[in-house]
Amino acid sequence: MKLGTSSALKAAALTVCVLCLACCAAAQLPSKTHGAHSGDLVSALEFISTTFHLPIIAELTKSYPAHVSLLAGEDTAEQLLSQLSGQSPGYAWVTQDGVVLFYDIRLREAPGNFFNATIPRFVMPPDVAELALQLNQEMGADAGKARVMAGVPEKALASVKLRNGEALSNVTGREVLVEAAKQSNNLFSVVLFPTANPRTAEHISQAHMNWYLRSIDELRQNPTRLRSIPGGP
């Protein structure tokens, strides 16, 4: 079972959004007066997320833009995201259930991207701290195997609550994140893959080590600092 009827509707809506990005986003997001911002792509996404309190799930590759800028003014989040994608070759964005997905176009469809892996059954834990632990184990596990648990939950995420016990079937990690972002309305996720076509265990390991789940509330005081990935792409 895959999220049932509503899931199908979401998929349809997503398709529409991809075809008509501006229409889909602008209809949902009001404009706000904001200051200028310059920095790398991650900081710009955080700026938009905090300015509009907008959940964003970002899937980036190592060569993501190090310098982008957003002009001060009164804009919708959609307008700022468009400014951002215009300065980020190879990147696109869509909205899904009020959650922004900002991604490297090649990475999004890559088989080695563990956010594409199907999880047969995922039960929502009580909070995002537990979700991060569980999802980290379940995404990309060898088919037909259940990973044992090891990891440390982030205390800052324990206060971001989810609908504990809600079961999702045959979903991707990305869809789990969208659902969690929708439930909490307080989620910012960014993952950095070493390449747009991850193939090796090292690629996957580096991406796991560079996957950050954050509450939007903590971004201003404590912005995300991605770990550097050594070597070439």
Place this chain on the structure above:
Amino acid sequence: MKTLALLCLLLIPALAAAEMGTWTLYYCDTETVDSSGNLVVTPTVSLTGNDGGNFCDPQSCNGLEQAFVMLNGNAWKAGYTVNAGLGNPGEVYTFPNVTIAPGASADLSYAGKVEGTIQLNGNDYWTSPNMIAFYQTAFEEGNGVYAPSPCWINGYLGNSPACEGTWPAPWALPIRGWATYDLDSQQVAQVLPGVTISGPTNVPMLAAGAQGSDSVTLTANPNPSGGTFQWTILSGASNITLLNDTSQSSIVQSTAVGTFTVQVAYTYNGWMSTAVAVGKVQQPASLSVPAGGDTGFVYDFNCRNTAPDYPPYTSGTRRITYQVLDTGTQPIPAAGMSASESFSSGSNGCVHTDYPTAGRPVATASDGTFGPDTLGHLCSISCLPADSSDHPLGSCSLAVQQTWSVNGFNVQTRNVTYTCQAVTLQ
């Protein structure tokens, strides 16, 4: 409130007469610091001495001898009435408090005034050292009041004896006058600005090329604000580097294991105060489990939701919180150290299970702890069947080698074995 000082000054070595009666007026103050750092000055005056038999006694002149002090440019304060002769101990007049904020100053200059009736007898000799002026305002004879006599008391002689003279016998005429004194009149109380240092003083080392915190931020807390700061290393200069040394907050960055002392000098309105902080640089070397930091194995995970076999039992989890220790096995109470785990695969006899994936590093809390490391969730059909408590009765084991590093330093390697009924670390 803390009492700082009791300052007493001789204010008026006053009126003397032929029989050498002397008034001595003392100015004292008690200085305290209140909870806001203000200096609170409580001035008092007291009068001692004796009249040498020449001043009128209280019964006849109703205690007219009085001493006054003018403080801080204010009007004459209520004075001191001499009772039962001069110099009764314990007769102290207390002025209202003068509150001086840190970094501020106040004029505590004072002047004194004595007023009384001097009854001079024949051939009495009198003098008044340090008297600036002593004006006769009236004198009485019998029932009459006479105009001031310039012959008698009209001195204006600075610090030399102001007036001296004798009174012809046999009369004894009361003379009423007043005198002012200028004794050390430039009493300016300056309260130094206040400054303290707050912030953590345990600085972790960071291995080359590793990520994590290798610094702490010390913050100067000035009172009042608006001044300038200068941070310096008093000792242990080879162990730390000071950044932002002219800001209110300075960053102490570790360079070598050892102790250090830093000082901040806070200058406000030309006045400077200092504060020091002592700390140490520590290198992560091992882990300990604080009391209550290990939950043991708790059955709390429903394997019925875990693919691929959805085994019908409740699995368990062991949660362990760690404390980072230094090379001397002392805790490192530092926030932001990066704790990272890695795994080496071992043996696995559990059907349809896989080794854990390491997550990204976590940061230590301000007490240097992190966790809990969450180990468990072994969901395998090898563990079936389950007992009446839904706990697995079967057996299998999955072993991995887990290595923790903190700030790039290896601090612990353990063989972690997951079984159906336990998670053990060796």
